[in-house]
Amino acid sequence: MEDPREPHVLILPFPAQGHTKPMLCLAKLLASAGVRVTFLSTHHNRCSPSSSPSPLLRFVSISDGLPDDHPRSLELIGEFLLSIKTAMKARLREFLLSESAEPPLTCVIADGIMSIGIDVAEELGVLAISFRTFSACCLWTFFCVPTFIHEGKLPFPDDDLDKEFHGLPGAEGLLRRRDLPSMCRSQIESNPYRYFLDETTTMTRASALILNTFDTLEGPMLSRLTTIFANVYAIGPLHALAAESDIGHSSGRTAFVGSLRIEDRSCMTWLDSQASRSVVYVSFGSLAKITIDQLMELRHGLVDGGRPFLWVLREDAILGENEETVKSLLSELKVPSERRCVVNWAPQEEVLAHPAVGGFLSHGGWNSTLESIAAGIPMICWPHTGDQQINSRWVSEVWKIGLDMKDTCDRSTVETMVRTLMEDKNEEIMKSMARISALSSASVVSEGSSSKNLGRLIENLRKIGRTSRAISR
Template sequence: MGVHVLLVPWSAQGHLTPVLQLARVLACNPEFLITLVLNARASARVESASSALPRHHSIKVQVICDGLNPDPSHTPSMDDVVASVPIMQQNLQTLVGDLMASPHPVTCLISGTFCYWSKSVARAFNIPRVELWSSPAFIYSIGFFHHRLIEEGLVPLKGQRSNTWITGIPGLPPMKATEFVKELTPTEEEIQADPEKVPRMLKRLQNTYSEARDQYRILVNSIYDLESQSFDALCEEQVHAYAVGPLFLHNVGVDASNQRFTEPRTSLYKEDRSCLQWLGSRAPASTLYVAFGSDSRMEKQDIQELALGLEASGHNFLWAIRPGSIVGDLSVADVLPEGFEERVANRGLIVSWAPQTDVLSHSAIGGFLSHCGWNSTLEALWMGVPILGWPQRADQGVNQFFIREVWKVGLAVEMDEDSKVSRISIEKAVRLLMVGEEGSLAREKVKEVKKLMLKVTNDGGSSRRNLDQFIQDLYHLAQDRCST
């Protein structure tokens, strides 16, 4: 009997990407069957964007309904997603029941950590559940150890974020609340405005992390050497978290000699590949790539300040402004300063969505102004591109802290008390990154991290060993099930 892995991703692109990378890795093993479970909206988005799902005879896609609007242009609220959980759970249970009665019963269920409702399905059929964590281990630690912030009186925040230091998370150095996960550190004023804010937050944390010790594995798309203290802190709590990243470097589709991905990056948006031809006319390391990921939304004022800061910097730039990424559903033409595109026509290009890995590997790129999402961070580090951080939400501020203060592979755009940036701060940061001494130092550090990434994913490397051991354990699980 072969190994049948059921993959259940959280449907946002940042979570879907590493799941598909893992699917490709697992499918390369003999006697492995992979069933990828998507909700209707994620499936429709992938289809509408003409994105390449993993094309392998061992990978099958199964679409199940979650009761939400399947229109790929629709973005459900978090409350809608939470309300849909019982439907998704019931439909997944039905699917697993059918598969368990088939000639290829499920050996293991791997789901995104936030798909907490899959725990009960795995228990119902006595299937080991594995979590795939798509962020660094230090972010998992924040969720797992969050109760300590409450015990120490740090939540709710009682003063200004800029004057409050967050401590008490094992494996995490002290940092200002302005860089911490804002969704997990509400202020007293925010709670007064919404008394249910903390109960909702604690319920989601309970659902997500309360059974962490009981999971068969937690696979983390990260590198042990970059955050050993966080992995060790989780291990001391009997949380079986293992670094297996970067997952894209385990794929047969990565050519380490030229850094390029020969398999396309899964995208839920239509890519404008004409920008690659434009980059071909730029000098080496002369161009700043600007992109804020698949989910961030920015205010009109931020877009305008960014535009004017890029203009004032005097550097070439390629700027991806995703459809629907501007608050108020405004168009690019609605928000750009008057005459901006004409003034920068000889050195700037705006596209709706770029083929990011191809852009980052292009010789013309000398820096990446990023929201510091984890997939984007890993891709930039592998391509040897220093990062200029402007985090937007969730884990991105903490990621930026490690990029700037711990790994020293990038810089940050300076923000004011309200987390706003100005054209002056953008102009200054771009120049520092592209031609300043700070940028040069970050560029050298990135090269060191790139070597580390290759080392840990090569035969004998720590991430490779962890992934190989996991694959062998799946074989043993399948054999044990067959013999009972």
């Protein structure tokens, strides 16, 4: 009989800000509970070891297979995904075979779009768990996409995106075509389309599923996912669960959240000068890009909305052929003003928790949605890609905590939505947000559902450690 082993978990995120952050929160929660964790990122998206609050958590990195000067942008996503499936997979296997840490690795927690983690874990005889970093409603939709294709509902037979879409169990009468994940607008033969479908299928080989959500927010969709996975752990909002546990805050919140970008904290001083609940916070995440025309429409709409605004406008976020024009616009926007503050990146959790902030114009990414819920800040969603289309529909029509500005960007619409959210004080939205925010808070206290689900996960990781074997080298 083999000696019982301590649990040692490898966490493998998809190399992007929105995926790294929640998985880093999980890594720190596990380490604080006594589980040894190796957090494996890429050289390009390397996490700093200085952000670790625990000696049980270490950071390592491998190459993603692309040259250093590759932009790794959404525009070149096909090249990025191919490199992950081939070059990075080979490097992952080499790393695990050469790994000499004690105790030996007992489990791999792989991002739901990093099936290379499941493949290599199976090859080496290690148990794998899948962590999908977006909503349960979107994951359930992904699992139903092959059925939609089989039934001839995808690809869409025409260009009418406002046509009602039927056939998603648990969402009848809710969806239009435009509300499905963005990949559903692509040709099913495209490489990214096939990649995400294959990744979703591969997830079912994992022994369990982790989701950054909570039972009282997405209970119906979580129930449907239990028909696919024997064990589903809803442990979100992870950032709030980690804050409730007070992990790593002594070393500074910026280090704790694991941002891959440098935060401009001058915006916090600007917020201090603003009236309570008067500011619109604007951020479209770490990957989305907008055209110069869209930038101008957003700018005019925000100004005409009559409220001060804090806008996160990344230097790499503007699409335009004339680099000088882009630089000129950004320079003009970033001139300090009583009515606006424009920064390259902001400490988002702190911004949303600031008493001056009253609304959030967002891309509807899942981290942003959960952070908005936790802070009790209603949303205007302008989704771009991936899960954001379906998230924004749930925000507006299921949870009723915001407005959906999907597929439109004109100054009149922006102004109207800002005024509706900030001046009209939409009573239904405010009441719904207050209720759901309270449910979010309740889920992360010691007896809350997410805390208990995290406890179940930790106990199962310990059981896996006691029954595992070392990797054969």
